[in-house]
Amino acid sequence: xxxxxxxxxxxxxxxxxxxxxxxxxxxxxxxxxxxxxxxxxxxxxxxxxxxxxxxxxxxxxxxxxxxxxxxxxxxxxxxxxxxxxxxxxxxxxxxxxxxxxxxxxxxxxxxxxxxxxxxxxxxxxxxxxxxxxxxxxxxxxxxxxxxxxxxxxxxxxxxxxxxxxxxxxxxxxxxxxxxxxxxxxxxxxxxxxxxxxxxxxxxxxxxxxxxxxxxxxxxxxxxxxxxxxxxxxxxxxxxxxxxxxxxxxxxxxxxxxxxxxxxxxxxxxxxxxxxxxxxxxxxxxxxxxxxxxxxxxxxxxxxxxxxxxxxxxxxxxxxxxxxxxxxxxxxxxxxxxxxxxxxxxxxxxxxxxxxxxxxxxxxxxxxxxxxxxxxxxxxxxxxxxxxxxxxxxxxxxxxxxxxxxxxxxxxxxxxxxxxxxxxxxxxxxxxxxxxxxxxxxxxxxxxxxxxxxxxxxxxxxxxxxxxxxxxxxxxxxxxxxxxxxxxxxxxxxxxxxxxxxxxxxxxxxxxxxxxxxxxxxxxxxxxxxxxxxxxxxxxxxxxxxxxxxxxxxxxxxxxxxxxxxxxxxxxxxxxxxxxxxxxxxxxxxxxxxxxx
RNA sequence: CGGGCCGUAGCGCAGUUGGUAGCGCACCUGCUUUGGGAGCAGGGGGUCGGAGGUUCAAGUCCUCCCGGCCCGACCA
Numbered sequence: 001x002x003x004x005x006x007x008x009x010x011x012x013x014x015x016x017x018x019x020x021x022x023x024x025x026x027x028x029x030x031x032x033x034x035x036x037x038x039x040x041x042x043x044x045x046x047x048x049x050x051x052x053x054x055x056x057x058x059x060x061x062x063x064x065x066x067x068x069x070x071x072x073x074x075x076x077x078x079x080x081x082x083x084x085x086x087x088x089x090x091x092x093x094x095x096x097x098x099x100x101x102x103x104x105x106x107x108x109x110x111x112x113x114x115x116x117x118x119x120x121x122x123x124x125x126x127x128x129x130x131x132x133x134x135x136x137x138x139x140x141x142x143x144x145x146x147x148x149x150x151x152x153x154x155x156x157x158x159x160x161x162x163x164x165x166x167x168x169x170x171x172x173x174x175x176x177x178x179x180x181x182x183x184x185x186x187x188x189x190x191x192x193x194x195x196x197x198x199x200x201x202x203x204x205x206x207x208x209x210x211x212x213x214x215x216x217x218x219x220x221x222x223x224x225x226x227x228x229x230x231x232x233x234x235x236x237x238x239x240x241x242x243x244x245x246x247x248x249x250x251x252x253x254x255x256x257x258x259x260x261x262x263x264x265x266x267x268x269x270x271x272x273x274x275x276x277x278x279x280x281x282x283x284x285x286x287x288x289x290x291x292x293x294x295x296x297x298x299x300x301x302x303x304x305x306x307x308x309x310x311x312x313x314x315x316x317x318x319x320x321x322x323x324x325x326x327x328x329x330x331x332x333x334x335x336x337x338x339x340x341x342x343x344x345x346x347x348x349x350x351x352x353x354x355x356x357x358x359x360x361x362x363x364x365x366x367x368x369x370x371x372x373x374x375x376x377x378x379x380x381x382x383x384x385x386x387x388x389x390x391x392x393x394x395x396x397x398x399x400x401x402x403x404x405x406x407x408x409x410x411x412x413x414x415x416x417x418x419x420x421x422x423x424x425x426x427x428x429x430x431x432x433x434x435x436x437x438x439x440x441x442x443x444x445x446x447x448x449x450x451x452x453x454x455x456x457x458x459x460x461x462x463x464x465x466x467x468x469x470x471x472x473x474x475x476x477x478x479x480x481x482x483x484x485x486x487x488x489x490x491x492x493x494x495x496x497x498x499x500x501x502x503x504x505x506x507x508x509x510x511x512x513x514x515x516x517x518x519x520x521x522x523x524x525x526x527x528x529x530x531x532x533x534x535x536x537x538x539x540x541x542x543x544x545x546x547x548x549x550x551x552x553x554x555x556x557x558x559x560x561x562x563x564x565x566x567x568x569x570x571x572x573x574x575x576x577x578x579x580x581x582x583x584x585x586x587x588x589x590x591x592x593x594x595x596x
Numbered sequence: 597c598g599g600g601c602c603g604u605a606g607c608g609c610a611g612u613u614g615g616u617a618g619c620g621c622a623c624c625u626g627c628u629u630u631g632g633g634a635g636c637a638g639g640g641g642g643u644c645g646g647a648g649g650u651u652c653a654a655g656u657c658c659u660c661c662c663g664g665c666c667c668g669a670c671c672a
Contacts, residue, residue, distance in 0.1 A: 046608050050665045509631055542632035
């Protein structure tokens with residue numbers, strides 16, 4: 001018999017980037033039954049040593065992903081199917097919202113980034129290199145510049161607006177610290193969308209639409225999320241929201257009110273300061289406080305509550321120079337709020353020499369007598385009388401410091417970080433803190449990029465205006481990993497049906513032992529067009545049950561003991577409940593299960 | 597970029613006062629097993645992260661470098 005090579009059913013390599021299912025959820029494979037003996041599923045019996053997060057552990061162990069370098073992963077067939085399912089949902093919902101799919105390059109010339117000003121503004125997280133002609137290039141970490149360039153060339157009239165374009169594309173950010181498997185990587189795939197408008201109202205309409213679309217997307221993915229106000233950061237927008245999936249291993253902290261619906265990323269969260277005690281201003285007094293360099297030590301030494309002390313924090317801004325922040329001793333500074341108050345994009349902790357040069361003494365610092373620093377005071381120190389503060393002299397503090405009698409801040413702004421237990425800025429009720437993973441974000445960009453890059457349309461009177469823009473991102477790999485974070489147990493993953501790489505796994509207790517039963521089940525599944533993994537491996541049933549549990553396929557059909565009576569078992573992965581179903585009822589039964 | 601831990605077979609690990617490399621799982625062969633990670637027998641697989649040094653002799657001691665993980669700084 002001549003050896004022949006099967007033609008690949010999908011033909012050619014139309015999926016570039018490797019992570020980019022261009023079709024919705026494998027339609028060409030609908031109804032497929034994949035023999036596990038012919039699949040590539042290297043599961044591990046033991047947890048990989050370096051993995052800490054459940055999703056990292058389970059995705060490596062379950063044969064979904066393998067590490068290639070720091071923050072760089074390959075997707076194996078099962079992982080690729082998982083991500084493709086997530087991306088299928090993203091694509092369906094973006095299309096439903098009126099989005100048009102495009103594909104922008106990952107490798108980009110520096111010119112576009114120089115036009116927007118981000119070539120210099122963005123730090124080492126952008127990977128830069130030169131091509132053979134010596135031209136500056138970079139790997140895209142986001143695509144505002146490219147999309148603006150695309151649109152400005154061919155969209156000239158308000159009649160072409162609004163326009164919503166999106167892509168599902170690889171991005172590269174050279175994170176200083178990648179971690180947690182697919183949760184925080186350097187190379188990742190993201191659904192990013194950009195909208196173009198001729199009015200704020202139109203932007204608002206689309207922003208709202210994307211907000212609703214995101215809620216649908218995460219619900220379909222089986223993810224619980226909290227929507228919060230967020231910091232526009234380097235995107236330079238005005239209004240932004242993040243979708244945070246609660247998880248004990250999340251890197252973001254959501255501050256939210258348990259009474260009203262206030263919620264915000266801790267980076268921008270506000271809170272209501274307590275009403276300050278009303279006291280007469282007492283005379284300033286210097287007291288010796290040897291070896292009291294922290295608020296705890298000073299408060300304990302002098303026997304005053306921390307809330308009656310003032311804490312000094314020092315930063316250095318590129319534009320501002322030395323920044324002296326002062327807030328109530330029991331609060332923590334929020335660097336994001338401080339930077340925003342100063343309109344200072346580049347804030348870093350100050351070096352000791354810089355602090356000393358201003359006349360302030362670290363550990364014993366107060367704004368009194370400090371020169372050459374921008375003093376930013378939180379309202380808490382402005383309102384509270386008779387505070388304990390440093391004397392700018394080693395080993396001494398001042399009692400009864402009062403603002404503005406003793407010092408006059410250059411700026412009064414809320415720079416204290418909100419935290420659990422403080423009062424809600426809206427209703428005064430207690431705030432709570434929740435850890436979570438940011439799975440999506442939406443920004444109102446305004447004209448930040450269109451103005452810088454001279455991307456304009458003409459209005460009805462022929463006048464030119466820069467596009468008003470919004471942008472909307474969801475990391476597909478991160479969503480996949482977050483689903484695992486929210487859906488697993490001690491035995492493995494519990495995929496929601498909507499994103500499961502396969503809907504069903506068939507495990508014959510002894511493959512080949514009941515050929516008629518296997519054939520009946522196979523024909524039934526084919527007629528249902530279900531996506532099925534069929535575990536025909538020559539392994540003990542127990543091993544295959546363990547693997548089935550590990551990889552989280554929602555339903556398992558076991559062909560076993562009662563096959564000769566015309567009965568198989570259907571086991572639900574998440575509840576473990578088992579039903580016995582006859583061959584005659586199998587089709588209807590599974591159809592019902594897969595419909596929900 | 598700072599602090600901590602760690603690099604030995606595909607995975608998980610052991611390796612004593614320095615003496616020429618091991619265990620479990622996985623893999624290959626055979627037999628027995630077969631509904632929750634089987635048993636026996638045989639077998640393959642290692643530049644011990646890399647470079648330099650000390651030594652008669654280095655997985656082990658010293659120096660430098662590289663990589664990984666965790667915490668922090670940073671970031672969306």
